[in-house]
Amino acid sequence: MKMTRRELLIGTGVGALGVLLVSCTPEPKPxxxxxxxxxxxxxxxxxxxxxxxxxxxxxxxxxxxHGAASYTRVGVQQSTRQKLAEPIQNRVYFAGEATDVDDPGTMRGAFHSGQSAAMRLRAAMAGGERIAVIGAGLAGAAVASELADADVEVTVFEARDRVGGRVHSHLxxxxxxxxxxxxxxxxxxxxxxxxxxxxxxxxxxxxLWRSPEGAIEPVSPAPIEKAVAAAETLPADVALAEALIDTGADPEEPGLAALLAHLATTAAADAEVLSSWFPPELPAxxxxxxxxDLGAYVHELVGDAQLSLASPVTRIAYDDAGVSLRLGTGESTSFDRVVVTVPLGVLQRDGIEFSPQLPFGHRGAINALGMGxxxxxxxxxxxxxxxxxxxxxxxxxxxxxxxxxxxxxxxxxxxxxxxxxxxxxxxxxxxxxxxxxxxxxxxxxxxxxxxxxxxx
Ligand SMILES: Cc1cc2nc3c(=O)[nH]c(=O)nc-3n(C[C@H](O)[C@H](O)[C@H](O)COP(=O)(O)OP(=O)(O)OC[C@H]3O[C@@H](n4cnc5c(N)ncnc54)[C@H](O)[C@@H]3O)c2cc1C
Structure with a gap:
């Protein structure tokens, strides 16, 4: 779904207003x-x-x-995430949980994606360069942390008035x-x-598993394991719910439904849309x-990098010589390279305009993955x-x-x-x-x- 102009103005203007009105607004939004x-x-x-x-x-x-975590939709390959992580002209890099193949949708995946992007950057960058990181969640903070000892100047732009992104310890x-x-x-x-x-x-x-009638035996994950194993042999991917039905299980049976509800609290999506070829890890x-305080931890990771809070980036222009960022304030600023760590939901809604447009591979990956x-x-x-x-x-x-x-x-x-x-x-x-x-x-x-x- 595309962002309407009004949504775009609200989405990109709030942080900038937060800066301007910080002395007269008690509570910055959003x-x-x-x-x-x-x-x-x-x-x-x-x-x-x-x-x-x-x-x-x-x-x-x-x-x-625009959601909590990415998930792998039925019919989508896990390698789609690699596609999203591919650098463009060695100027625009991507990180964030949605780009991690091994642990998407998790803190671990976000952290590792930031480390991987920093390694790729190190292979391309020269001493004295200016590097921009968009987003001060775990992925962006991990990039800053990994580049802390490099001879480059790192600036992290964060739309909110706090670091952490989808980790938020409310004190x-x-x-x-x-x-x-x-x-x-x-x-x-x-x-x-x-x-x-x-x-x-x-x-x-x-x-403890309980129904309105009282305590019940723990629900076994065996039907899900069986469904996934059977789906692996099929010529095409099917949704996890379909794989369950095909192997004789009933996803609406109360016990299995409760287990699938638990799975949805980590996968961010329901069995009806999740891939059974690339299923989420079963919660333990x-x-x-x-x-x-997770926010303090993310702050530590950002370390001495320059941190610009309440600074939503609205546009990234790039060519093989460098990148230029436009902020919600209208101000533009230039860097040698940029790492984009904003959530998949923001990319899907065109929360940042890219000029030139992202290559087909990246646009395809952004639309193929789900934000749950x-x-x-x-x-x-x-x-x-x-x-x-x-x-x-x-x-x-x-x-x-x-x-x-x-x-x-x-x-x-x-x-x-x-x-x-x-x-x-x-x-x-x-x-x-x-x-x-x-x-x-x-x-x-x-x-x-x-x-x-x-x-x-
Ligand atoms: C309710 C909930 C529960 C979860 N539970 C768990 C769990 O228990 N365990 C687990 O491992 N994972 C869990 N997750 C998933 C986990 O939080 C994420 O995978 C991880 O934090 C993502 O980190 P990230 O750096 O990729 O993205 P984010 O943390 O989202 O960081 C991206 C940053 O970009 C900023 N941004 C967005 N747009 C712009 C812009 N235009 N300009 C500048 N900055 C911008 C955002 O404000 C954000 O700070 C949960 C998520 C949610 C929402």
Missing amino acids: TPTRSITPSPSPLPTTVVPAPAASVRSAWARDPFA DDAWPVPVQLGSWLLDADDALGDEPDFPEMSDLTAA DAAKAVVG HIETIWLRYDDKPFWETDAAIWHVVGGEATVRTWINLSPSTGENVLVGIVGGDAAEEFAALDENEALTAALISLEPFAPSGETD
Whole structure:
């Protein structure tokens, strides 16, 4: 979908206005966060008590993301990501999670993509050059970090008034831990967590699967593994949902549907659109959660590079001699090379104009890959928790739940904080709800964990 002129003006002008009005606007826009306490009108009564505070994300509406993470659509090759990462005339480089073949849609993939782009740059650049990096998310920060000891001048342009992009540790005294509105979970053995200065993490162990009738056996991923194995032998790729049906599974059976809902919280898309030839990694039943400030970590990575916040780039002109960037302010500035790390959603909506147009291969890759949705809602309880389990990862099976995956932070942090995560189409729908509707949907989703539900 193309951006309308009005959207373009809003999307590109907000950051510039933020700079100009910084002394007279209390809160720069845009922000993916929305606090939903106090509620403007009373909530309907639910079995689950209302929390003392809640905050949720809205990445679907964020003009500098347009979604949460890229995914590999059915029929699309993983090599499409390599195509997107190819430098153009050794002047325009691409990084960001969508360009990473091994771990797309993750912090790890974003970080590695930045390291790879920096290696490519090092092979082409000469001493004393001026390098621009667009985007101060993990990928852009990794580029800056990798070039820190090179004899070049690095400037990072970031549209928002903060670094981090799709990692966003919202620090608020009202919350006992940073509220992670974007990415915050790593596989238990993920090496990214071993990077110097990486923030504190907690182990999330033990999963609990519950239906409105009570606790149920963990749902096995075997049907998905079987479907993927069978799909590999087919002459053409099929959607994961189709591969499941072809191998005798029912994606709408409540247990499998809950597992697929969990998959959508990491893949950002539903089985109906995901490739079964290049399936997302199945989420594990143990993970690590960042309970520190990811923004500070990204800042450390940016290091001594020049950082220009609230500076959306609207146009990149390039030839074999260099690049020229136009900012939302209208100002233009020249560099020897540029690394573009903006999200796939921004590229898909022509959030940056390229002159000349990007080559066919890049445009094809941008349109072929999918940009999916993940949203999160954080609930804080000040009184005794209403739940009676130490399991850290909860799955809601069956019933009317909108948010089927929950993280219980109380066993790992001692704080009565629950985090709901929703992915795929359900996340897009969740993002469209108003504050009360979203909180009500979250509380209804939690009903199987309320005292009236069966205990373990
Ligand atoms: C809710 C949610 C939960 C997630 N959960 C996990 C998880 O648990 N584990 C995991 O590994 N991954 C997770 N992810 C995915 C992960 O956050 C991303 O893969 C990763 O952070 C992407 O980093 P990036 O640097 O590629 O992009 P970004 O972080 O998006 O950085 C790109 C930057 O470019 C900036 N930008 C955009 N347009 C312009 C412009 N015109 N000019 C200048 N700057 C611009 C943006 O503001 C942004 O800061 C999650 C994502 C979301 C949204």
